Amino acid sequence: MEERNNTTTPAAAKKCCCCSWGPFVAGLAAALALGWWVLPNLMKVEKQQPIAFSHVEHVKKQGMYCEQCHFVRADGTYSGAPSTAECATCHFTVIGHNPEESRFVNEYVRAGREIKDEWLIYQKQPDNVFFSHAIHLSAAKDVKGPEETAKYCSICHIDVASTDVPPVYRENRLSGYSENTMLMWGCERCHAKHMAAGDTAASNACFTCHK
Amino acid sequence: MDRRGFLKFAAGGTAGLVASPIIWNTLYDAVYWTQNWGWIPRLKKGAGEYLPAVSKICPSGTGFLVRTVAGTPVRTIGDRNNPVTHGSITSLAASEAELRVSPSRIKKPLLRSADGAYNAIAWAEAEKLLKAKAAAAGKSVAAISGDPTSCTNEVLSAILRAKGSKDFYFMPDEEQPALAAWTSMGGRGRLGYDIENSDCILAAAPVLESWGVVAGNRAAFNRHHPVGAPSTQKLIYAGPVQNNTAAGADLWLPIKPGTETILMLGIAHLLIKAGRNAADFEHGYTPANFKEFADLAAEYTPEKVCAATGVPAQRLEAAAAMLLDAKAPLAIAGSELGSGGGAAPVMAALSINMLLGRIGSKGGVVCLPDHANVVKGAMKYSEIMARPLVSYTQDVASGKKPAPAFLFIHAANPVYALPSDSGMKQTMQKAGFTVAVASFFSETCAEADLVLPATLGMEAFDDVQTPYGSGRITYAFARPVVKPFGEARPAGELYIALAQELDVQLGVKDMPDLLYQHAFALGTPFRQMMEKGTVFTADSAAPLPKMKFNVRSLKAALSAALPGDAPVLAPVVVLGLGTAATSVPPFAAKTVTDYQICGKYSVAQMNGATAASLGVRDGDGLRLTAENGATAEVIVSIFEGVMPSSISLVAGLGHTAFDEFSRGKGTSVVSLTGITREPGTNLPVWGTAGLKAARA
Numbered sequence: 080m081e082e083r084n085n086t087t088t089p090a091a092a093k094k095c096c097c098c099s100w101g102p103f104v105a106g107l108a109a110a111l112a113l114g115w116w117v118l119p120n121l122m123k124v125e126k127q128q129p130i131a132f133s134h135v136e137h138v139k140k141q142g143m144y145c146e147q148c149h150f151v152r153a154d155g156t157y158s159g160a161p162s163t164a165e166c167a168t169c170h171f172t173v174i175g176h177n178p179e180e181s182r183f184v185n186e187y188v189r190a191g192r193e194i195k196d197e198w199l200i201y202q203k204q205p206d207n208v209f210f211s212h213a214i215h216l217s218a219a220k221d222v223k224g225p226e227e228t229a230k231y232c233s234i235c236h237i238d239v240a241s242t243d244v245p246p247v248y249r250e251n252r253l254s255g256y257s258e259n260t261m262l263m264w265g266c267e268r269c270h271a272k273h274m275a276a277g278d279t280a281a282s283n284a285c286f287t288c289h290k
Numbered sequence: 291m292d293r294r295g296f297l298k299f300a301a302g303g304t305a306g307l308v309a310s311p312i313i314w315n316t317l318y319d320a321v322y323w324t325q326n327w328g329w330i331p332r333l334k335k336g337a338g339e340y341l342p343a344v345s346k347i348c349p350s351g352t353g354f355l356v357r358t359v360a361g362t363p364v365r366t367i368g369d370r371n372n373p374v375t376h377g378s379i380t381s382l383a384a385s386e387a388e389l390r391v392s393p394s395r396i397k398k399p400l401l402r403s404a405d406g407a408y409n410a411i412a413w414a415e416a417e418k419l420l421k422a423k424a425a426a427a428g429k430s431v432a433a434i435s436g437d438p439t440s441c442t443n444e445v446l447s448a449i450l451r452a453k454g455s456k457d458f459y460f461m462p463d464e465e466q467p468a469l470a471a472w473t474s475m476g477g478r479g480r481l482g483y484d485i486e487n488s489d490c491i492l493a494a495a496p497v498l499e500s501w502g503v504v505a506g507n508r509a510a511f512n513r514h515h516p517v518g519a520p521s522t523q524k525l526i527y528a529g530p531v532q533n534n535t536a537a538g539a540d541l542w543l544p545i546k547p548g549t550e551t552i553l554m555l556g557i558a559h560l561l562i563k564a565g566r567n568a569a570d571f572e573h574g575y576t577p578a579n580f581k582e583f584a585d586l587a588a589e590y591t592p593e594k595v596c597a598a599t600g601v602p603a604q605r606l607e608a609a610a611a612m613l614l615d616a617k618a619p620l621a622i623a624g625s626e627l628g629s630g631g632g633a634a635p636v637m638a639a640l641s642i643n644m645l646l647g648r649i650g651s652k653g654g655v656v657c658l659p660d661h662a663n664v665v666k667g668a669m670k671y672s673e674i675m676a677r678p679l680v681s682y683t684q685d686v687a688s689g690k691k692p693a694p695a696f697l698f699i700h701a702a703n704p705v706y707a708l709p710s711d712s713g714m715k716q717t718m719q720k721a722g723f724t725v726a727v728a729s730f731f732s733e734t735c736a737e738a739d740l741v742l743p744a745t746l747g748m749e750a751f752d753d754v755q756t757p758y759g760s761g762r763i764t765y766a767f768a769r770p771v772v773k774p775f776g777e778a779r780p781a782g783e784l785y786i787a788l789a790q791e792l793d794v795q796l797g798v799k800d801m802p803d804l805l806y807q808h809a810f811a812l813g814t815p816f817r818q819m820m821e822k823g824t825v826f827t828a829d830s831a832a833p834l835p836k837m838k839f840n841v842r843s844l845k846a847a848l849s850a851a852l853p854g855d856a857p858v859l860a861p862v863v864v865l866g867l868g869t870a871a872t873s874v875p876p877f878a879a880k881t882v883t884d885y886q887i888c889g890k891y892s893v894a895q896m897n898g899a900t901a902a903s904l905g906v907r908d909g910d911g912l913r914l915t916a917e918n919g920a921t922a923e924v925i926v927s928i929f930e931g932v933m934p935s936s937i938s939l940v941a942g943l944g945h946t947a948f949d950e951f952s953r954g955k956g957t958s959v960v961s962l963t964g965i966t967r968e969p970g971t972n973l974p975v976w977g978t979a980g981l982k983a984a985r986a
Contacts, residue, residue: 102295106302107309114310122319154338156359205325206333254322262318 122252128245129197130187131179135243138225145228145240157212162195163187199248201237201259209290218278234269235261336360341771342369342823344754345383346701346747347729347872348865349463349628350503351439351754352383353825356771363387363748363772368505373827374764376509381866383505385877386746390775392876393949394730396743397776408741413777416742417784421791423723427696429454430722434679436461436702436871439754441804444668445785445796446700451667452794457694458669459679461702462629464501465758467973469675471636474971476837480672481636482656482830483622484761486510489653490524490616492557492609492642494550494635495624497527498535500863502624502759511538524616526609528553528601529626530860531895531938532931541609544933546853547860547978549599550623551844553606554638556595557621558645559587560610566645583641583839598852600933618653619646627861627941627959629707630976632968634847637840650834656761657832664807666797679704680712680965680974686720687713693720700781701744703732706945707870709963709976711918727781730872733947743778745770750780751801753808765812765826767805767819846970853935857900857981859916860936861959867942873952874942885927886940892956894924895938901928903935904983911986914957916979918964922957923986937981 137143148161158165167188173181187194204210222231229240237246237259249258266288273279281287291299307313340355345366353372357365365387370377389395399416400408424431431453433446438460447458460466465480472481485491485507495501498508514523515538527539528550536542545553562584577583592603613619623639625631640655648654661671683704685691697718704714718724718737726738735741752768774780782801789796798804802820809816814826864886866878874882885893894912896904906912908928914937915921924939932938943956963976 099294099298102291102299103302103305106299106304107306108302110303110306111310112306114307114312118312119315122316152337154340156336156338158337159335205322206330207325251319251322253316254319255326256319256322260322 123249123258124252126199126248126250128199128248129194130183131244133177133179133243134240136175136177138229138240143225145225145232151213151216155211155213160195160198160200163191163193166194199250199257201239201246201248201257202235202261203256204260205256208288210288214281235265334359334362334364340367342372342769343748343771344766344768345380345386346437346440346752346754346768347386347389347869348380348383348504349500349869350380350505350757350759351747351766352380352505353754353766353823354379354383354386356387356748358772361772363390366748373825374503374509374760374766375505376513378505378509378512380504380508381864381878381881382868382872382875385866385875386748388877389730389872389875390746390748390772392730394732394873394947394952395775396728396731396735396741396778398743399777400735400741402739402741413779416740417787417791419740420725420742420788423696423725424449424453424788424792427453427694427722430692430695431455431698432457432459432682432694432696432721433698433700434459434461434702434704435700436704437700438463438465438671438675439757440701440782441665441753441755441808442700442782442785443671443674444663444665445782445789445798445804446698447669447674448665448667448796449785449789449792449794451669452789452792455694456669456677457682458674459677459682460674461704461707462679462974463758464495464624464628464631466675466678467631467633467968467971467975468624468636468758469672470971470973471633471640471840473672473676474633474840474843475637475640476835477640478657478835479660479830479832480658480756480758482658482756482761483620483759484653484656485620485622485759486513486761487653488616488618488620489514489522490526490612490619492526492528492613492619492621492639493535493539493623494528494545494553494639495622496529496533496535496626496863497525497622497759498538499533500628500865501622503757504865506760524612526612530933530936531626531862532929533862534864536931541605541612543599543601543605543609544931545599545601546933547626547858547936548853550635551632551638551847552590552595552598552852553601554621554623554635554642555587555590555844555848556592556599556601556606557610557613558583558638558642559590559595560592560607561613561642561645562587564610564614566614577644577836577838579839579841582841583844586841586844587641613642613646618648618651620648620654621646625977626863627963627977628863630709630963630965630974632847632975633971633973634844634968637844637847640837641839641844644837644839649837656830657835658756658760658763658830659832661755662808662811664798664804664811666795678974680708683708683713683717684711684965684974685713687716693717693722695722697721697724699724699726699728699734699738701728701871703728703734703870705733705737706947706958707960709918709960709965710920711965712974727784728871729778731947732871732873733945736947742781742784743776744781744784745774745778748772749774749778750782751805752780752782753805755808763812763826763828763830765808765814765819767809767823769820769823843970847968850969853978853980855935857896857904857935857937857983859959859962859979859981860932860938861941861977862938863941867940868952869942873945873948874955876949876951879951885929887943887956888925890955891923891925892939892943893927895927895929895932896936897930897932897934898928899934900932900936901926904985906983906985913984913986914962915982915984916962916964917981918962918979920961922962924957937983 368377368379528543621642623635747768944958
């Protein structure tokens with residue numbers, strides 16, 4: 080039988096060590112790049128809102144309050160984004176110099192097109208989630224003014240109050256939901272915290288949110 | 291790269307992917323993706339409203355709130371502000387939002403072709419055809435209405451009268467025999483019952499399930515039976531099956547089917563023995579034939595009543611004692627099936643009310659005025675009520691009367707709801723042209739030449755005039771609070787347009803005008819009713835009639851043969867199973883129990899003794915053969931809440947039309963019954979039948 084030669088020189092041993100980790104490191108680096116950057120971007124498609132709406136213009140310059148457009152109705156339901164008719168209470172005609180406003184008046188108000196049907200909701204939840212804005216806003220009785228309100232709403236929503244143009248909407252190609260959609264752990268963490276503090280009776284039981 | 295290098299690269303890649311969020315994020319995305327499956331119900335988002343409306347498919351025109359989200363009705367709930375229902379709602383009215391989009395809802399006008407298939411046609415073509423056929427028919431026109439509370443009857447009857455026909459009929463209901471009894475005893479106007487203010491009710495009718503103003507009856511029952519406090523009203527129920535009314539009653543008198551008159555006379559006998567007589571009358575009149583009635587009642591001793599009805603003498607005496615102790619007792623009689631009942635049980639119940647001095651008293655029998663007509667040439671309500679539909683259809687079927695050249699069937703399903711020997715199907719086959727105006731594709735629609743889709747109460751203007759069983763005058767508008775489904779159109783508007791095409795002068799231009807004239811006649815604010823959906827109520831000021839006992843008719847009715855020991859059909863009506871015109875609402879399908887239907891077979895409930903005599907056990911198959919030759923295969927269920935020798939079947943099953951939820955499920959109770967004539971009044975009656983049973 081041929082005798083096996085297990086002896087190596089130190090130089091050969093050093094070369095072998097680099098060679099042996101090289102493929103692993105290359106695979107690790109490629110996968111990390113793929114997992115952190117390439118695939119997440121490939122999975123998402125970027126979309127723009129139908130109108131470049133400026134919260135800065137409306138809130139900071141015109142002094143509007145959040146509740147003028149986003150309000151809880153008398154029946155407890157939440158209005159969400161305003162409709163064309165609600166926007167048209169001010170924008171029934173062009174009142175500024177912004178070309179986007181002019182486009183809104185011409186393409187939506189005058190054409191009778193509903194902006195609400197086209198507006199992209201960053202944190203739309205599936206229908207199996209029962210979420211009440213009315214309940215969650217009842218905890219914000221002491222919140223005053225647009226800045227405090229924006230801060231309070233930003234606990235769950237992305238902060239749009241300080242934006243001059245709407246953030247890019249990134250939609251997942253597989254699920255069709257926005258990348259900003261709040262996941263269940265986000266709800267649970269807050270509910271657990273307030274349950275522990277005794278602020279709420281809404282536990283993390285399934286039926287609290289899923290009817 | 292060698293094999294070892296590749297494996298190392300793969301290991302590094304795996305470690306890299308595990309250290310990146312892509313796997314977990316993809317899992318999350320997959321979870322969200324599952325919410326996109328098409329069969330998951332989608333929520334309607336938008337402003338919600340609660341709009342007062344009325345049900346036109348519920349027989350008593352139940353008022354309710356329609357909850358809408360962004361204009362779409364999502365459910366119906368009781369209306370606490372409704373002065374009739376006080377927040378109660380019937381199981382049928384509770385399912386109306388779902389029924390609105392039922393698979394059997396008719397979406398477009400349908401015309402039957404030569405091969406029997408139905409083809410959708412445009413409304414313009416349908417209206418042209420309607421006008422041509424109605425005009426060509428001359429005076430040979432007839433109409434059947436299944437909605438006696440609606441003012442559209444005035445329009446239809448005015449069209450018929452203008453053409454020279456009197457053949458306008460209501461579908462058989464509880465009021466027709468009751469009105470016959472009432473008028474034969476001297477009553478005027480309509481018969482009403484002040485259930486709300488009575489403190490003891492003897493009911494030979496399912497008052498908590500299907501008789502009268504069900505939601506109002508239940509609301510009164512709830513108010514008089516508060517939780518944790520003594521009740522202020524006693525309910526005595528007489529019926530063959532321990533149904534929902536029996537379950538709520540303070541005293542249940544289990545009787546053999548068809549023996550209500552005997553039971554009532556037995557109680558009348560005990561009341562007379564206790565000193566109740568004509569001298570008790572509050573209103574100062576004495577029927578001349580009290581002695582004659584007392585002699586008749588004296589024949590019905592507790593022992594004799596027990597032998598005939600099966601009610602033990604002690605229970606009969608307990609019932610009489612409860613009536614005697616009450617300050618405002620009231621006796622009610624009707625039929626378990628809701629139609630086909632006789633006048634004799636009502637006469638006997640009215641006799642008890644007379645003995646107790648309850649005619650025209652608070653919490654007693656009320657004299658209500660006839661429905662007011664505002665349409666020129668419309669037929670009087672009580673006149674229509676006095677003409678039984680079955681007499682007409684039997685005459686047409688047998689050739690005694692000519693078949694109509696044009697037959698209108700409005701909101702009714704007589705082909706299913708009437709016994710097979712009623713001649714209804716033959717009448718439709720003989721008629722020159724038949725038009726069914728309906729919301730759901732029923733057995734009657736399947737026999738009609740032209741089927742027109744009608745709106746529901748929440749989709750169009752209509753009204754609910756005082757339904758039978760009410761103790762007050764009530765008037766409510768049906769208002770369009772949601773869009774009509776498909777191409778459905780309001781029946782009232784269709785008839786008014788037809789009248790205008792035929793040059794019939796109605797004196798009204800459209801439905802809102804018709805409703806306005808009714809509101810004006812009653813002196814109630816139209817705008818408030820129209821905008822807010824308020825309901826008008828008023829106590830009747832009709833003059834008190836001079837009543838007399840109808841001993842002759844009672845004697846004649848009592849001469850009919852009593853049910854022997856052979857099994858007798860005992861139908862049970864549950865509004866949750868819908869009516870003949872609606873069939874089983876999809877919403878209520880989950881409330882149908884294994885004691886009502888098992889697979890495609892109806893369940894026949896009977897007590898242990900009956901099952902033993904038939905040699906069957908719980909779960910066995912049983913073949914029932916009715917006197918009219920009809921057969922049905924059913925599943926046996928042992929229930930000791932059914933009288934011996936009675937076989938209880940739930941009504942509302944056994945449809946051959948409608949949708950997958952109703953078609954081919956169970957047995958139609960009516961198909962097992964046959965029509966006989968009530969001795970004394972000659973009214974057509976059905977609802978119970980002798981059955982032959984054999985193991986299947």
